[in-house]
Amino acid sequence: MPSRTPSAPRAGRPRSAAADAAILEATRAALVELGWSKLTLGDVASRAGVAKTTLYRRWAGKNELVVDAVAVLFDELELPDRGSLAADIEGVVLQFAALLDRPEAKTALMAVVAESTRDEPLRERIRTSIVERQKRLVLEGRSRAQARGELPLEQDPAAAARTADLIFDVVAGAVVHRTLVSAEPVDEEWATRFTRLLIGGLAGD
Amino acid sequence: MPSRTPSAPRAGRPRSAAADAAILEATRAALVELGWSKLTLGDVASRAGVAKTTLYRRWAGKNELVVDAVAVLFDELELPDRGSLAADIEGVVLQFAALLDRPEAKTALMAVVAESTRDEPLRERIRTSIVERQKRLVLEGRSRAQARGELPLEQDPAAAARTADLIFDVVAGAVVHRTLVSAEPVDEEWATRFTRLLIGGLAGD
Amino acid sequence: MPSRTPSAPRAGRPRSAAADAAILEATRAALVELGWSKLTLGDVASRAGVAKTTLYRRWAGKNELVVDAVAVLFDELELPDRGSLAADIEGVVLQFAALLDRPEAKTALMAVVAESTRDEPLRERIRTSIVERQKRLVLEGRSRAQARGELPLEQDPAAAARTADLIFDVVAGAVVHRTLVSAEPVDEEWATRFTRLLIGGLAGD
Amino acid sequence: MPSRTPSAPRAGRPRSAAADAAILEATRAALVELGWSKLTLGDVASRAGVAKTTLYRRWAGKNELVVDAVAVLFDELELPDRGSLAADIEGVVLQFAALLDRPEAKTALMAVVAESTRDEPLRERIRTSIVERQKRLVLEGRSRAQARGELPLEQDPAAAARTADLIFDVVAGAVVHRTLVSAEPVDEEWATRFTRLLIGGLAGD
């Protein structure tokens, strides 16, 4: 993910790929140990056995580095078919919750989101590196439920997109809020109650 | 909100209440202008016409100060009776969204929540200063809906509390996520769609 | 020694004499413990069981306070008649050296002298409180030596004063320099050699 | 004079020699303008166009810095052969007095000596940087006088060293005391009278 114009012929010594990996790994370790606010790039560099210059050659700053370091965690997210819409929702909720429970994610995610409120390029980076990785699960889950006949097929593609976004904000928002703001665990019991609410609504049975 | 045992006789010159107010006001102004990460306590102090020591005598650091500075914004939240559950939910969503749109809140809220993942006293402070102020709206809205007959009376008070917490996480989480992560506006149209989803569920009508 | 226009009628509560004494005593104790540069007026005040205001009402600052605190040590200096000029010189040298060996004097004297290079009132205060107390010993020693016939009577009083000043600078300067700059002890052996040099000169037998 | 083991191979960017010189020069300028007690390292750094960290990387604090800044002044001291012991003494006295008259020396010397009473490493630094530079003049003057036959050759080298130390304390002490404590000028007239006293003694002709 580090920068560099994609297709340049390049001269001189090539950049070390090992350094990249070491830096991202060191960043996650430092996040776990120190948390976002006490993480320093000098410390990351020395953990990675790398000079600060090497680090700055690849990332613009702490925010960008941390987004990249944390983004890989979101690659693990999958949506195995559990047979029903309710089970799929519960599954994704628990999976996301498990990810949010990892200390490097917990401390970093809200911090970079906070920074992104005043930094458009960072927001974009977060969107492509993290948010989209989550959102595809929603889309996948919906089409699967439609295939099962649990949800109606939407005709209007724009309306379909709006609804997917809404559901995504509701699911991800609820899990994040429960975990970080309310600081309560997202366990199976909560996931079940949340799923029932989401499917049936307040007025539900 | 600054510390100090509430009712001690106290010797010596008393602390200036004017200083407290000036500091909190200056903090909000600095948040708007600079955002969370570039806000410095030295700058806040000089904006407030106050010495840094005065500031540190009252607050332990940036996090605590910002929580107090932002907390007052949440006092404005109210839940006027709009006649129906759906209207009440829409109202609270829009109200909360309007608050989150204020730059001092937007930049500060997620940042202090991020910090609080590694700082239990801070989490507590956030809970009492901010979260509880929001949660009472949920409770109020529910009892009003129950009085209207829109929602059934819960027998078990523990279950009632759990449900209220769940709804709170869903509502607040969705609004926050839409605003800060998806970075899309929470307008009337979104509020309507969200409300319909919350009341009727995915499977709704 | 603290200030206050000498003969005012005065109204209100009179100043506590005990406080004065406690402050000076606390100052000496703090000098011994902390040395000049780490001595703070706040610390002196709390050692003396006195408020800072009380201290500032009497002394303008650290320099003035320390001069007064140390000055009393110089009251002890005397010149008992030891029977000869040489013995008297040795006596005064050893006495002055003993005083300079006290930690409160050692750490304070050069410091206030250093400050006085840029503070005329302080220099005057040092002169009257400390220097004159030493100089009278030179005058007394000389007149005694003249009475014994060891030194000739000077006719010109101006020349006599100049010579006394010269001798004072030589004696006091040598002892101070030996003690503080060379950091070597002024013992009897050194005092003897110094005295022989002073009386007989470099060319002396 | 700043620290750092003299001959190490060293990796990384070397320290700037220009910064060293600029800092020492700025220190002398600040001493002249502000005096010892109002000199701040932050001010020195900004006068030198240097960051505070650069300064602290080289010197442990104000004392060490000032000793180094002032030490170079003592390199100027020389003892041209003026043909006789008396003339040589007068020469060195006047030279030393001229140096002490420079405001950067006057304000700084006593201050660091005062500090050195509680700081052995500082005392050592003063000794090697300043005191030894002066003492060699005494040794040179003596051997010259012995060559002229004005002073006897000492047989015992230990006794010779003791005598040289004594003379050094007397000469330097007298000049310092006259200048800083008595705050009177060391002019030719005083130098002449001092020299006559030193050579001939009190009992002298």
Add this chain to the structure above:
DNA sequence: CCGTAAGCGAGACGGTACGTCCCGTCTTGAA
């Protein structure tokens, strides 16, 4: 014998400087 004016301990106040930490850039010499 009582009011009033100053002194008192306490401690908050606006400041200044401290010495440290980290930033992001730069300058080395080696690879």
Add this chain to the structure above:
DNA sequence: TTCAAGACGGGACGTACCGTCTCGCTTACGG
């Protein structure tokens, strides 16, 4: 051209004292 090393100018940190200013209370004197 990159790399590890580390010095650089800069800015903020949180602390320590400064000397001043309220506080509410003694404490002596003079009317």
